Amino acid sequence: MARKCEICGKGQVSGNKVSHSMIHTRRKWNANIQSVKVNDNGTIRRANVCTRCMRSGKIVRAI
Numbered sequence: 001m002a003r004k005c006e007i008c009g010k011g012q013v014s015g016n017k018v019s020h021s022m023i024h025t026r027r028k029w030n031a032n033i034q035s036v037k038v039n040d041n042g043t044i045r046r047a048n049v050c051t052r053c054m055r056s057g058k059i060v061r062a063i
Helices: 051-056
Strands: 013-018 024-029 033-040 043-050
Touching: 033 051, 043 051
Parallel strands: none
Antiparallel strands: 013 024, 033 043
């Protein structure tokens, strides 16, 4: 599963983890991507969607 939202394109972001001693090591933050059934113009398909798009109503969930 690709870690990218099919609706908004949100994906993985990288940066530095900073410890108490100020040592910088690279790390990454993954977007909260869920595989859900989506009603897409009358057809039901699976889509990788972030929870922000699900919550804001950008997709129509299929039951």
